Amino acid sequence: MRKVILLLMVLPFMVVGQNKCMSDEYNATKTFSHNRSTLPADEVDLESHYVINIVFHILYKSGEDVEDINVSDNDIDCAIASLNRDFNLRNGDTTILTDTLKRLPGNMNIEFELATIDPDGNPTNGITRTQTDIDFFSYFNDGAKFDSLGGKNAWDTKRYFNVWVCQTQNGLIGYSQFPGGDENTDGVVILYDVVKEKPTKYPQFSKGRVLAHEIGHSLSLRHPWGNGWGCGDNLVDDIPTQNGPNYNCHDTIFSLCHGDTLREVVKHYMDYCGDSCMVMFTKGQVFNARESIQEYRMDLVTIKEVEPEPIKIGDIKIYPTINTGRLVIELNNRFPDQTLTLSVYDMTNRLIQTEIIRGGMRNNINLNLQTNGLYSVVLYNDNNIVYKDRIIFTHHRYNKIKVDEEFDELLDLEDER
Secondary structure, X not given: OHXXXXXXXXXXXXXXXXXXXOHHHHXXXXXXXXXOOOOOHHHOOOOOEEEEEEEEEEEEOOOOOOOOOOOOHHHHHXXXXXXXXXXXXXXXXXXXXOHHHHHOEEOOOEEEEEOOEOOOOOEOOOEEEEEOOOOOEOOOOOHHHOHHHOOOOOOOOOOOEEEEEEOEOOOEEEEEOOOOOOHHHOOEEEEHHHHOOOOOOOHHHOOOHHHHHHHHHHOOOOOOOOOOOOOOOOOOOXXXXXXXXXXXXXXXXXXXXXXXXXXXXXXXXXXXXOOOOOOOEEHHHHHHHHHHHHHHHHHHEEEEOOOOOOOOHHHXXXXXXXXXXXXXXXXXXXXXXXXXXXXXXXXOOOEEEEEEEEOOOEEEEEOOOOOOEEEEEEEEEOOEEEEEEXXXXXXXXXXXXXXXXXXXXXXXXXXXX
């Protein structure tokens, strides 16, 4: 019976797990010159806007009876747009996150730009194209990364982030090298189909998030089950260790590791649940990735000075000020296609409630407040305060509030604070 149960547990990986990232297997064959970053937590820069130069090497085979894998320039433009959306938390589909998961998304604050100058100083569009005689590329010999093996030599990996796009061996959709390895092989290899704007073989990966997943690995992020297959340490504070990949978009599923009953997070870019479900890097993943960049990849980074967007407070309205439990946030086309955070604090500055809302539109939330009183409501965009006001909350209807004395008392207490 135990053998039957074990087989039933393993069967989903055998059946569904054929199309996967092979970063764990690949990096197990490599030698790394550095241990994991030990940069002190208070020295990790989470604020600077990083720009990373990127080049795509497209390897294609042409001829009769050969599948068209020559990815277009437009496909690459879409891939860049997808990366910049997801690495800057500008994706609106975080709305699928429920309850406590809403608090997890973090902003990598990283922008990818196609290279404009090649290693020889010539103008480029950031895309190379190499015709090859190789049918399938494998992670075993890293053939995609070498001219001599039918691939394309990397551009200087201290100046360019290299992505190789090619036909991979059956079942492999991508792999990435962790920091600290061979400079000649540093970068990401990815199946051509999942880079296309409209994948045909793998339509479940239509939002460019396989590439986000693989770049995450190159920034030291692990699968949520750790390096390997089950219950390894993923080194992220806000993602519990899990026993293996999730191929479905579970809202509530529990880990089987070490007999625990911790809820798995699932809906982030480092799992396997498909592009419509993978909607965030968590704050813990952002911290680890930014730490990794500072330790290993600052040669790749240009820090961009970003002028803060001028905020016209009059464009934003939060009401009613005297509130019985339903708060309206009018954004009046401010911050379109972005997600913002609304936080509610009591008079001691204790965080009482947090909600993720969508920019550019009207949002309604239910206030989960237990005590009548004065509260601050603060609206954040990428950790910057864009609106702040105070409301008076009461369980009673407005017309039943004891007039003047109650309000005067609340306002006096606020003045004292």
